[in-house]
Amino acid sequence: MTPEEWTAVRLSLLVAVTATAASLPFGIAIAWLLARGRFWGKSLLDTIVHLPLIVPPVVTGYLLLISFGRRGPIGMFLEQTFGIVLSFRWTGAALACAVMGFPLMVRAIRLSIEAVDTKLESAAGTLGANPLWVFATITLPLCLPGVIAGAILCFAKSMGEFGATITFVSNIPGETQTLPSAIYTFTQVPGGDAGALRLTLVSIAISMAALLGSEFLARRIGARRVAT
Template structure:
């Protein structure tokens, strides 16, 4: 049986990961579309910046978030003074950290899916009088939907497993920012909690595996519906 603290860590993890995907979804699709459909000066540099969270140590990302979104940071000071929003050491801050780490996975999956869409279909819709937004929402996005599902689920799993950026930016506060990875880390550091740590480890594996299976199933369903529609 899981303890109240362990259930709390699970619920916080799900809330943080879901919120992380929620705030990166629209900008992630927008950036993926920009990278897939346009060539511009500095595109390689932007692509490198987008993938930085994948290669940087997560602690570095967390530290950069503290510098920018902390109360004395250039953006955090504005958020605090204008809207009264404080992100460090809150579950919202953990969601921001998880979203930043998951953003490249979402963008890459959606970008690859968008690049697989035949641009001739978009051009045909445009010649029939559809504007750019209508083409995107009726042609491009439905055809790229399997990739969008895959990217969203992968981003959810990545945010769910985030440790370094979260503990640096949001700390390890019980009942507020202590997600599954942080709870597992705490148990490992506590003598006599090996059984509880093993439970959380197995639970983390189960949730991650369920996310990947759900991603595959949803993507297959989306592809099947597209084939039925086209057929």
């Protein structure tokens, strides 16, 4: 593999890990709200979360571009207030991946929170745990397999994200050229087949490793307890 290809692999891993790690707290919070909350506009929130799943990725990327780009309202605010620039940076790629992977993550976590018996939560409440402690000591440990599944889904999605990323942050080698973008670039040049194939194999290997890792983790947690 050429140094450029290694760079693409490293960048993809960095983008995917960042996207997953950064969106996980929000994913858990939104999943909890959707699973347990009763508030006005819940179905609206549900729809917004799922939007990246149903609209074309290019549309998501374009929406990110006009809102998080340097001239976009949020992008301008971030640059002026915190000095953060997302467009055409790897952080922007991470944002695009996080947005695209978010619905998958929230779905998995939400389902596993809904599977946690609320009776156990109220029992913890009568034992003196406030709602935050109930979540931390009862709900979260019991829905951990779902959290792991959600994180892996988000990671896998991030590794493969192409449309939104290339629309939002383009395809700059060493900065925003992730694995799929690099493969795409190889297919556009004569004699790029070998490089495309190498990266394809790397991509498959990483995805399988992630899947096997999640299976292993889920089994370990499952072995420690059997839900009643």
